[in-house]
Amino acid sequence: MTDNSHPLQQRLNTVIGRIDAAIARFSREPDSVTLLAVSKTRSADELRTIAAEGITRFGENYLQEALDKMAELADLSLEWHFIGPIQSNKTRSIAEHFNWVHSVDRWKIARRLSDQRPDGLPPLNVCLQVNIDREPQKAGVAPEQAAELARQCVELSGIRLRGLMCIPLPPSEDHDPASSYERMLTLFTELKSAGLNLDTLSMGMSADLESAIMHGSTMVRVGTDLFGPRPE
Numbered sequence: 001m002t003d004n005s006h007p008l009q010q011r012l013n014t015v016i017g018r019i020d021a022a023i024a025r026f027s028r029e030p031d032s033v034t035l036l037a038v039s040k041t042r043s044a045d046e047l048r049t050i051a052a053e054g055i056t057r058f059g060e061n062y063l064q065e066a067l068d069k070m071a072e073l074a075d076l077s078l079e080w081h082f083i084g085p086i087q088s089n090k091t092r093s094i095a096e097h098f099n100w101v102h103s104v105d106r107w108k109i110a111r112r113l114s115d116q117r118p119d120g121l122p123p124l125n126v127c128l129q130v131n132i133d134r135e136p137q138k139a140g141v142a143p144e145q146a147a148e149l150a151r152q153c154v155e156l157s158g159i160r161l162r163g164l165m166c167i168p169l170p171p172s173e174d175h176d177p178a179s180s181y182e183r184m185l186t187l188f189t190e191l192k193s194a195g196l197n198l199d200t201l202s203m204g205m206s207a208d209l210e211s212a213i214m215h216g217s218t219m220v221r222v223g224t225d226l227f228g229p230r231p232e
């Protein structure tokens with residue numbers, strides 16, 4: 001008998017319930033929102049437990065940590081998404097080992113990932129990270145430069161541009177992340193109207209996945225509410 005009381009199982013059920021409720025409430029298509037389990041700092045055993053529940057997509061921020069888990073979980077058929085900042089000396093390993101990258105924010109990185117994608121693999125799925133709130137210290141292409149970078153990316157044969165990603169300013173008295181998500185949806189819609197073939201809007205985390213789904217998210221990236229609070 002399976003042990004239905006495992007906390008990871010309970011948290012997973014809660015998160016899936018929240019996604020399904022938001023899909024219904026905001027009249028989104030069934031199955032139009034994918035859950036990406038953000039597994040930074042989590043052990044391979046924790047990933048294995050949640051993979052046994054049918055979760056196959058994992059988001060990782062740190063390259064070496066991800067490579068170690070990939071090796072430990074090589075017997076499973078998993079989809080690996082790189083969601084952290086990218087240094088150019090890491091692009092080869094990312095291009096070799098990941099299925100997706102959500103954090104491409106400049107031409108140099110896009111070109112290197114494309115050039116370094118091994119021939120035998122399908123093109124690397126890519127989202128452009130947009131600095132939607134124009135935060136000085138934050139990664140991401142400026143919103144008004146996203147269209148040009150997107151057009152450059154579609155010319156690269158080693159990557160396949162899938163869409164946009166953002167990490168909004170956290171909520172505060174002065175800022176409601178819903179406004180960031182709304183601007184992301186507008187940008188995404190504009191790029192598609194301009195002829196770019198995009199299907200992925202990667203936004204929404206534990207605290208605000210409902211708001212992101214309301215504004216068209218197709219992939220929510222959930223860490224804390226799946227695995228519990230991260231150790232410092």
Ligand SMILES: *Cc1c(COP(=O)(O)O)cnc(C)c1O
Nearest residue numbers: 038083205206221222223224225
């Ligand atoms: C850590 C992280 C998440 C998950 O955030 P939670 O609040 O733990 O759900 C999502 N996206 C990115 C890029 C992250 O680094």
